[in-house]
Amino acid sequence: MTGVLPEADTISFARGIPSPDMFPVALLAESARRAVERDGRVALNYGPPGGYGPLREWLGDRHGVAPGRVLVLPGSLIGLNLVVEHLFRPGGRAIVEAPTYDRMLHSLSAIGADVVTVDRGGDGLDLDRLHGLATGEPRPKLLYLLPTFHNPTGTCLTIDERHDLVDLALEHELLVFEDDAYGLLRVDGDALPNVADLLRARGGDDLAVFSSSFSKSVAPGLRVGYLVVPESLGGPIEALATRTYVSPPLLPQAQLHDFLAAGNLDPHLEFLRTLLRPRRDTLLDVLAARMPPEATWTRPDGGYFLWLELPATIDAVELERRARDVGVRFVPGGGFFHGDRGRNTARLAFSYPSVDQVRVGAERLTALVREELDR
Ligand SMILES: Cc1ncc(COP(=O)(O)O)c(C=O)c1O
The missing domain is CATH 3.90.1150.10 (Aspartate Aminotransferase, domain 1)
Structure with missing residues (x-):
């Protein structure tokens, strides 16, 4: 290659x-032109670390959260890395699935996190082991999960497993990072609720980080991903983002916003x-x-x-x-x-x-x- x-x-x-x-080449070309013409004075400048305001609003509406809780980033992998940097720079334990997304493994190992695994096999997620890890010492700082169209297996957690996970997270105050890069690409069957949304609905707002991306559903060249974070995480992640890249590129975010707002998704x-x-x-x-x-x-x-x-x-x-x-x-x-x-x-x-x-x-x-x- x-x-x-x-x-x-x-x-x-x-x-x-x-x-x-x-x-969607032709539609994105139109959206690029409209975004520059309509809002070029904003989108061509530096912007806030959380991204282009109208896109944050659009995503906030979609997820039922205030726009300030949405951080639009130059690709969702950056979001994974910023959260890892914030939580694990001082060390700590992370629970991941086995198998899981390899780049998250690289990120955790590069920072020296103590990684423990819970099997994600043909029978779903090993919830008994997860219970053990959640109550054991050291207390895990994060559970990283790919509930829907998991990378690498392509499988989904069942609705029962999602509810069990929510119970477990609430019981043990475990922060859940749901990586949903592929969730919109359903070919068969009915959509399942996101674990983060279920957690929020049960009062676990502080325990849910949701990550998604338009790389797989629109175009990776736009480099637009986003996080929905608990209030407590927004400030530190924005500060890290500013330190890392000053400002996300607003123009592709404005272009994508035009595409989405026109009803094209x-x-x-x-x-x-x-x-x-x-x-x-x-x-x-x-x-x-x-x-x-x-x-x-x-x-x-x-x-x-x-x-x-x-x-x-x-x-x-x-x-x-x-x-x-x-x-x-x-x-x-x-x-x-x-x-x-x-x-x-x-x-x-x-x-x-x-x-x-x-x-x-x-x-x-x-x-x-x-x-x-x-x-
Ligand atoms: C599970 C998962 N998360 C995150 C990403 C990162 O995607 P991007 O940075 O393009 O949003 C990928 C890309 O392959 C992925 O498979």
Whole structure:
């Protein structure tokens, strides 16, 4: 892979990035022009650390919170890092899922946080272990969760698990960081309530941090993500943001605000579903037809990812090396675990390749798995 985009002759299930046909190019061009014409005097200047006022209002309305509780950031990864920096610079314990988003693991380990894990497997989240960790010493400062279209597995926590998590957070006053980068990309089934919203509805406002992004649902090049934070966190995070980058770029925020305020989001999400659904279905069909029975995989109702558990004898790092030789890329699953686990797992992103590429790539991959088993 050169830079971010896969080489032309490679079928990539590796990066969780949109394909170029997903971008609402014409609408964003209009929004850019209107944003500059209408509000260029504000949007072309430095701005407040919390971001472009009208977008904060739009998001505040959507989440039922005051605009001051919304911090619009140059991508949601920055939000993760700012929260980690604020909470863990002096040390402390973080609970994460196993597996979980690898960049959050990097961020926690770079700052020296004491990371402990709770399994997120085929049976959902290990709530018994979570209870133990929440009551144990040292007291955790944060639970980092991806309830909806989890990166890397593509799974969702059930409504019962969400309610149990809220009970647990309230009982142990545990701060929950919900990372929802993919929640809007539902292809099947009904939307589930966010854990942060459920927490807030039960009086746990101080315990809920919600993070989301327009990278997957509109365009990552805009670099617009946001946090909804408890009142107590807003000031320190804004201070860190100012120290780090003075001001977020307001122009893409104003452009995105114009796009959203014009009512473009829902039709665009509907369009994305028409691209994501056949890619996911094709991947599932090929796996069902050609994977050996020892392998298992998730069946995501949305998002970008599917998670493979290969037969126990297969090393995914080795498999990935061989896959490159046949022009296929994916991410071995070990990097999504804290510690040495997941050797026979892999994450497949179905967002980037076309339906035909998904089919050919999955056929090559399943053939390799069969070969490995026969060796
Ligand atoms: C779970 C998760 N959180 C956060 C991000 C960061 O996205 P961005 O900084 O583009 O908003 C990503 C991107 O891949 C992600 O998968």
